Amino acid sequence: MSVILGTRGSDLALTQSRTIAQALTERGIDVEMVTIRTEGDITRESLSRLGGVGVFAAALRLAMLNGRCHLAVHSFKDLPTAPVPGLCLAAVPERAPVADVLCSAQGRRLSELPEGALVGTGSIRRAAQLLAQRPDLRICDIRGNVPTRLGRVGGLEDGPGDLDAVVLAQAGLARLGLLGRAAEILPTSIMAPAPAQGALAIEASEAALAENSELADALASLNDPTARAAALAERGVLAHLEAGCAAPVGALATTEGSEIVLRASVCALDGSRRASASGSTPLPADDDAAHELGTRVGRDLLAAGAADIADLHAERVGVDPDYFALAPGRDRFGAARS
Numbered sequence: 001m002s003v004i005l006g007t008r009g010s011d012l013a014l015t016q017s018r019t020i021a022q023a024l025t026e027r028g029i030d031v032e033m034v035t036i037r038t039e040g041d042i043t044r045e046s047l048s049r050l051g052g053v054g055v056f057a058a059a060l061r062l063a064m065l066n067g068r069c070h071l072a073v074h075s076f077k078d079l080p081t082a083p084v085p086g087l088c089l090a091a092v093p094e095r096a097p098v099a100d101v102l103c104s105a106q107g108r109r110l111s112e113l114p115e116g117a118l119v120g121t122g123s124i125r126r127a128a129q130l131l132a133q134r135p136d137l138r139i140c141d142i143r144g145n146v147p148t149r150l151g152r153v154g155g156l157e158d159g160p161g162d163l164d165a166v167v168l169a170q171a172g173l174a175r176l177g178l179l180g181r182a183a184e185i186l187p188t189s190i191m192a193p194a195p196a197q198g199a200l201a202i203e204a205s206e207a208a209l210a211e212n213s214e215l216a217d218a219l220a221s222l223n224d225p226t227a228r229a230a231a232l233a234e235r236g237v238l239a240h241l242e243a244g245c246a247a248p249v250g251a252l253a254t255t256e257g258s259e260i261v262l263r264a265s266v267c268a269l270d271g272s273r274r275a276s277a278s279g280s281t282p283l284p285a286d287d288d289a290a291h292e293l294g295t296r297v298g299r300d301l302l303a304a305g306a307a308d309i310a311d312l313h314a315e316r317v318g319v320d321p322d323y324f325a326l327a328p329g330r331d332r333f334g335a336a337r338s
C-alpha cells in the first residue's frame with residue numbers, strides 16, 4: 001500500500017512536496033501525491049477548531065486526521081504554533097537559505113530605490129523593517145503566489161509591473177528556480193526573517209507512523225536535528241508572545257560553535273523602534289530545549305517592551321488597506337493603528 005502525501009496545489013507547495021516525495025521514494029517508500037482542496041467538503045467549524053490561522057495548513061491537517069492522507073509538507077513558517085493532537089512533526093529537513101530578498105526593476109538594491117518608491121509585500125514584518133531602513137518608501141499590500149508577486153515588478157515576470165520592487169523569501173525563489181530575479185539578499189541584521197522561514201515541516205498522522213515503521217524510519221532519516229532545533233526555537237518565540245500571523249516578529253537561530261544562538265526582534269509598524277532579545281542553548285538541543293530557548297527569548301522580548309512597540313496579537317492574514325495606505329510619509333501608519 002502506498003503512502004499518501006497531501007499537498008496544496010500552488011507551484012511552491014507542489015515543488016516542496018515533490019522534493020520530499022522523491023526523497024522518500026529513494027528510501028524505498030512508495031508515495032502517491034494527492035492535491036487537497038482547501039474549501040468545499042471542509043466546514044468552517046472544523047477549520048476554526050484546528051486553530052484559526054493558516055486555513056491552508058488546516059485543510060491538510062484535517063485530511064491527515066480523516067485518513068485521506070498520511071503526511072504533508074508545509075512551509076514551516078506558515079504553520080500555526082499550537083500542536084494538533086494526532087499529528088506529529090515527523091521531520092524538519094535541511095533548511096534552505098533563510099533570508100528575504102528584494103526583487104526590483106533594473107536590479108536596484110534597497111539603497112538604490114528612488115525616493116518614495118512603491119514596494120509590495122503582504123507582510124507586516126517586512127513592511128516595518130523596510131520602513132526602518134527607508135522611511136520614504138510607500139508600501140503596497142500584495143497577495144498571490146510567488147510568480148504573481150514577481151509580475152508586479154516591471155521586467156521580472158509577466159504581470160502588471162506596477163511596483164518598483166517586492167520582497168520575497170529567498171527559499172521560495174530558490175525552490176522555484178527563480179532566484180535569478182533577486183537584486184539583493186537583504187542582510188538578516190536589517191531584515192530579520194520570519195520564524196522558521198526557509199524550513200519545511202513534514203507533518204504526519206501518528207496513526208500512519210505507528211502502523212508503518214518503514215515510513216517512520218525514512219522520515220527520521222530526512223530530519224536535520226540542527227534545522228529542527230533552530231526552527232522550533234524561533235517558533236517558541238512566537239508561541240510565547242502568543243503572536244498572531246500578522247505580528248511584526250522576526251527570529252533567527254544560528255549555530256555558533258557548539259551552541260544555537262537565537263536572536264529575535266519586534267519592529268514598530270512605522271519602523272521607528274525595535275525591541276530585541278537573544279539567548280543560546282548547547283547543541284544538540286532536543287525539541288523541549290529548543291522550545292524553552294524560544295520561550296526565554298520571548299520573555300526577554302516582552303521585558304524589552306515588545307508589546308508596547310507593536311500589536312502582537314494582530315491575526316489578519318495580510319493586513320487592512322488603511323495600514324498599507326498608498327501615501328508617502330509615516331503618519332498614515334500611526335493613524336491606522338492608534
Ligand SMILES: NCc1[nH]cc(CCC(=O)O)c1CC(=O)O
Nearest residue numbers: 075078168169171172197198199
Ligand atoms: N507566506 C507564503 C510563503 N510561505 C513560505 C514561503 C517561502 C518559503 C519559505 O520561507 O520556506 C512563502 C513565500 C514568501 O514568503 O516569499
